[in-house]
Amino acid sequence: MWYDVDLSSNVPVYQQMIEGLKRDLALGLVLPGERLPSVREMAAITALNPNTVARAYQEMERLGLIETRRGRGTFVALSPPFKMEAAKKRIEELVEKILVEATNAGMDKEELLSLITKAIHHWYNRKGGKESGDGH
Amino acid sequence: MAMAIEARGLQKRFGQCWVLRGLDLKVPRGSIYGLVGRNGAGKTTLLRILLGIIRPDDGDVFVDGVPTRESNPEWKGSIGYVPDVPDVYYNLRVSEFFALGKRFYSKWDEETMVRLVGLLGLPLKRRLRELARGQRTLAALVFALSHHPSYLFLDEPTAGLDPLVRREVLKLVLEEAAEHGTTVIYSTHILADLERACDRIGLLHGGTIAVEKAIDELKADARRIQVVWEGEPPEDPRTWPEIAACERRGRVWSLTVTENAARVVDKIKAARATFFEELPLSLEDWFIASVGRDVQHEKNS
Numbered sequence: 312m313w314y315d316v317d318l319s320s321n322v323p324v325y326q327q328m329i330e331g332l333k334r335d336l337a338l339g340l341v342l343p344g345e346r347l348p349s350v351r352e353m354a355a356i357t358a359l360n361p362n363t364v365a366r367a368y369q370e371m372e373r374l375g376l377i378e379t380r381r382g383r384g385t386f387v388a389l390s391p392p393f394k395m396e397a398a399k400k401r402i403e404e405l406v407e408k409i410l411v412e413a414t415n416a417g418m419d420k421e422e423l424l425s426l427i428t429k430a431i432h433h434w435y436n437r438k439g440g441k442e443s444g445d446g447h
Numbered sequence: 448m449a450m451a452i453e454a455r456g457l458q459k460r461f462g463q464c465w466v467l468r469g470l471d472l473k474v475p476r477g478s479i480y481g482l483v484g485r486n487g488a489g490k491t492t493l494l495r496i497l498l499g500i501i502r503p504d505d506g507d508v509f510v511d512g513v514p515t516r517e518s519n520p521e522w523k524g525s526i527g528y529v530p531d532v533p534d535v536y537y538n539l540r541v542s543e544f545f546a547l548g549k550r551f552y553s554k555w556d557e558e559t560m561v562r563l564v565g566l567l568g569l570p571l572k573r574r575l576r577e578l579a580r581g582q583r584t585l586a587a588l589v590f591a592l593s594h595h596p597s598y599l600f601l602d603e604p605t606a607g608l609d610p611l612v613r614r615e616v617l618k619l620v621l622e623e624a625a626e627h628g629t630t631v632i633y634s635t636h637i638l639a640d641l642e643r644a645c646d647r648i649g650l651l652h653g654g655t656i657a658v659e660k661a662i663d664e665l666k667a668d669a670r671r672i673q674v675v676w677e678g679e680p681p682e683d684p685r686t687w688p689e690i691a692a693c694e695r696r697g698r699v700w701s702l703t704v705t706e707n708a709a710r711v712v713d714k715i716k717a718a719r720a721t722f723f724e725e726l727p728l729s730l731e732d733w734f735i736a737s738v739g740r741d742v743q744h745e746k747n748s
Contacts, residue, residue: 355618355625360479
């Protein structure tokens with residue numbers, strides 16, 4: 312589940328929750344408009360500190376990932392705020408980091424490509440084969 | 448803003464034995480505060496002083512900025528307490544114990560009591576003395592949660608409980624805190640529970656709160672760092688003030704840092720290590736490193 316966190320990690324728990332929600336949203340495991348447990352429910356489900364959960368929710372809301380509808384609860388945003396242009400720039404930066412790692416490890420172009428292709432296949436298999444993004 | 452609970456300069460001794468030596472403590476409102484320390488460090492004594500069950504030899508306790516030295520029924524009525532050895536009301540049946548709570552507390556919530564008794568499977572007709580220790584603790588917990596206290600003091604509430612019930616207890620406490628904004632002081636040796644549940648940690652050591660910080664901050668400051676130097680390190684890491692513990696196996700030095708991890712990393716980079724990696728430190732590792740250093744000093748001196 313997106314709210315499973317690694318307590319031994321140095322990454323703060325609220326950040327792990329945000330990353331987790333982003334990942335499950337990308338995988339289609341969480342859907343836009345879906346209702347999320349309240350802070351209280353989430354604290355009980357995960358046995359995590361309620362202030363930490365509240366902080367994760369506040370940050371998600373600020374990022375536009377979730378929406379609180381008064382008196383009705385917390386929902387995954389209907390149109391999550393991922394902008395193609397901004398995403399492209401971030402992805403380029405991440406790819407460069409991968410290239411640095413691979414080059415330093417002595418990996419050649421073909422090896423790196425096959426590794427990335429494998430990862431992409433694995434990802435879309437997890438998504439259950441529905442390759443959204445091909446449609447439009 | 449006044450702290451929910453604050454202690455200043457608490458001193459307490461039993462005979463010749465000093466337990467608290469000028470202890471300061473600050474618990475913000477709505478915080479879940481994990482109190483850790485070795486056996487005999489004085490955790491129970493501290494809780495009992497905060498609760499007003501025993502008097503300190505010196506120093507004061509403040510609740511919302513108001514000293515609690517004078518008897519204060521309003522404060523007493525807003526406290527929930529699960530003692531480490533729940534031996535009072537020994538001869539009462541569980542149901543009679545709860546009936547007592549209903550008479551004492553204006554905020555008593557019968558519905559919550561019934562729900563929790565069902566959830567935890569407490570035998571209402573049995574006498575408290577007939578219950579196992581863990582079950583007596585659960586009875587005390589149900590009692591405490593059923594009057595929705597503003598301040599909840601838990602003294603090793605999960606000692607003697609199986610892992611399933613332990614997790615259930617943790618969830619009940621967190622649920623209560625999330626719903627009512629309860630300020631919780633939670634003393635336990637089960638540090639994995641605190642790692643989940645707490646936002647602040649206080650380490651009781653040497654008669655004072657030796658370390659008190661937010662758990663995110665604590666994690667950001669602490670690290671285990673593995674280093675390999677070509678030949679000998681330029682400066683013996685054992686003499687670095689930031690290093691809480693230091694071990695060497697072959698070429699690999701394992702440094703445990705509880706403060707200023709970033710500075711130590713800079714130092715290692717400047718000292719031209721051929722390899723180093725940073726690993727996270729669990730709360731348990733942190734505790735062992737923080738307290739163990741003094742144990743080492745005591746042995747050496």
